[in-house]
Amino acid sequence: MSAELSGTEPNRTEPNGAELNGAQLDLALAELGEGSERWASTTLAARADLLARTGACVAAEAKRWVTAASRAKGLHKSSPLIGEEWLTGPYGVLTSLTALRRTLRAIDGGHSTLASRRFGRAPDGRVTVAVLPLNRYDGLLLHGFRAEAWLRPGVTAAQARDRAGLGQLTPTTNGGVGLVLGAGNISSIAPLDVLYELVAHNRVSILKLNPTFDGLLPVYRAAFAPLIEAGLLRIVTGGADVGGYLAHHPGISHVHITGSAATHDAIVFGGSRTDAPRFTKPISSELGGVSPIIVLPGRWSARDLRYQAEHVATMRLHNGGYNCIAGQVLVLSATWPQKAAFLEAVAVALAAAPTRRAWYPGSDGRMRAARTAYPAARLLPGGRLLVAVADSATPAASWSTDDILTTEYFAPVLGVVELQGSGQAYLDAAVETVNRDFLGTLGANILGLPSSIRRLGPGFEQAMARLRYGTIAINAWTGVGFLSAAAPWGAFPGHTMDNVQSGIGVVHNALLLDDVERTVVRGPFRPFPRSIAHGEWALLPKPPWFVSARSGALTARLLTEFAARPSARKLPRILAAAFRA
Structure with missing residues (x-):
């Protein structure tokens, strides 16, 4: 039986040569446990400031991030497809950090996160909430695109306003330590999952990278240094044995996985599918489909x-x-x-x-x-x-x-x-x-x-x-x-x-x-x-x-620079590049 299924102690080597064994993982989880207690006592304003510092580090690492992701995928530095790595890498994380920071400041000011949102109606009385454009810059840079979140039937607009905020409505609740099993296809997925665990659920994370993205380890550690230094995040590499050891570890209270249903079932059912799951911890997931x-x-x-x-x-x-x-x-x-x-x-x-x-x-x-x-x-x-x-x-x-x-x-x-x-x-x-x-x-x-x-x-x-x-x-x-x-x-x-x-x-x-x-x-x-x-x-x-x-790479890089430091002065160059597509 593999360690993925049995939870036996791993013994692997990271790309930088550091031995990664069970004792070191235990230590990382203990440090995260202390970090979760500090997060529970951190004010909303201080949380927003921490996300702002994290955004600055992500922006500083953006070029190195894209280079490492492109190398992992075999893209030449002159390929027009490099734009994909800007948009689905640092750009996606920067826009999320900005939006989450504004959410924290709104709640800290006593406002609903939906105070300025437009509500609508969908079939069968569903309430909808406009989520794109989120701000005036979205309205220009993505002009013609919009999105609404449809709430479950029966939920009223008043209930939506009251409930919006999730874990930040009770910020002193300690969500414990979670395991995030990172995706190996899009470089922003794992960081976005970590951020959502932290803000939506007050849960700190140990992130195990998919081996495809092991080469991004130093970039991630630099980009998310403020979270790591605060004891809210640890990033490790390794194979199925590391994932299995962590998933079954008593210090882990929750698992989030982005990947395949097969990997999910290997954790939940222990290798042979039975009528009832063997895994007793809560698990969330995004597993694709057709x-x-x-x-x-x-x-x-x-x-x-x-x-x-x-x-x-x-x-x-x-x-x-x-x-x-x-x-x-x-x-x-x-x-x-x-x-x-x-x-x-x-x-x-x-x-x-x-x-x-x-x-x-x-x-x-x-x-x-x-x-x-x-x-x-x-x-x-x-x-x-x-x-x-x-x-x-x-x-x-x-x-x-x-x-x-x-x-x-x-x-x-x-x-x-x-x-x-x-x-x-x-x-x-x-x-x-x-x-x-x-x-x-x-x-x-x-x-x-x-x-x-x-x-x-x-x-x-x-x-x-x-x-x-x-x-x-x-x-x-x-x-x-x-x-x-x-x-x-x-x-x-x-x-x-x-x-x-x-x-x-x-x-x-x-x-x-x-x-x-x-x-x-x-x-x-x-x-x-x-x-x-x-x-x-x-x-x-x-x-x-x-x-x-044709101009996708340039446009995506300029959009990322804009997301790092929005300014109306940057808009003409972005639009000029976009119109050369």
């Missing part, structure tokens, strides 16, 4: 087809395809006259995207498995695979358990499913299909002409209410929700340890909302200036996170 891209039929121009094909390519190929919310299956109307033209545009966009090596462990094996399962799949330049799972002549029962629907490939594989119908009937069928047949509930994407959505009217919003996903992106990618500091991020509520699907709980959520059901992101069907022709007022050009954005 994300659909539902396309509404309509009369699209050639440029519409091309742009949205690049959008789909971004959803699939961002970070090389190694994202928990990478779009994995296109859902199309079998009777859409432009179906073939769109699929060809998607194939062209996938083939044209910048090439990169398969850097995430196990990718080659997963690609081989996909090619074995789908021998007729279309192999595209760059090693991308386009899979036609089913068409209108295929009975749904024969593909509802298909690999592409029930396996998160975590590789550049894109599937296609066709359904009968048009209009509301097609949308309802698509919602029913993805709810029933697709693995997980983390994120779903909807693409459609604004005129098509307007024609559906209330039926469209009702369909969104029936779509059981933690983040729904309409004419946007769910990655926008991930990068929005105040947007709650996690699976649709209701999963349990013995049926975990995409995970349990939420993170990010800088307004510290309680009773969240989902986040809904809305973007423009086309960027400026074409957005105006579609009746949308959106000034953002092609987003910098698109894999086809």
